[in-house]
Amino acid sequence: MLFEDGSQIFVTKEMMQRFSLQGKEALSEEEYEELFRYRLRFSAYTWLSKRDYSSWELEVKLSRYCSQKQWISDLLKDLQQKGYLDDYRYAIQWVQSKKYGRVKMEYFLLQKGYSREFVRKVLDEAYQTDTKEIIKIWNTLAKKEKEKRVMALLRKGYHYSEIKKALAEIEE
Structure with missing residues (x-):
């Protein structure tokens, strides 16, 4: 028409x-x-x-x-x-469906028009089990040197402090 x-x-x-x-x-x-x-x-x-x-x-x-x-x-x-x-439900599902770290996900969510406060709230909930995910990725990269594995995790968007925490857990 x-x-x-x-x-x-x-x-x-x-x-x-x-x-x-x-x-x-x-x-x-x-x-x-x-x-x-x-x-x-x-x-x-x-x-x-x-x-x-x-x-x-x-x-x-x-x-x-x-x-x-x-x-x-x-x-x-x-x-x-x-x-x-439902923005909250959408953001949580979107974050959980991706295999990126917190830093990269924060960038993507801000690009989708969400406020910083909202993004932090979503990421705090979604990344409660970050250490387990880091350990899983660490083990898949087992054939590489330690330094290269750390760099791979950093590129995926994980904080260095999170990686150190996961490594300490692995070494225990």
Whole structure:
């Protein structure tokens, strides 16, 4: 559906029936807003059904199709209230699915639009068992010299103090 201002909305058959669009030449402002908000919600549900998004990522994605910041903000609040959009859950799952250290994960999460305080809270929870992960990686690198293994762990984003703690545990 193409509008006078040049904007357009992809309309499904279900939307055609729901909004009685068959044969309509014009829409009132209220009908236009309702149709556009419905389409935004439909798009958000479609994207969220395929994978989780952070609020910031979904906002960026929606803003490509809609210039009305308030509509996007209202939709994001509604999705959060319904439990479809949960930044904390998303961040924890994302961190746990990656095999990087705390420093690298902090960088990635900040790039996703999270605040430093939020990132620290997530990382404190996610990296409670850091030592076990370091020991696991250390053992997979067993054929390499100690110095090279330490450097490999540092490149993965682990702090030197965490590596030393894990090494002390191994030597016990």
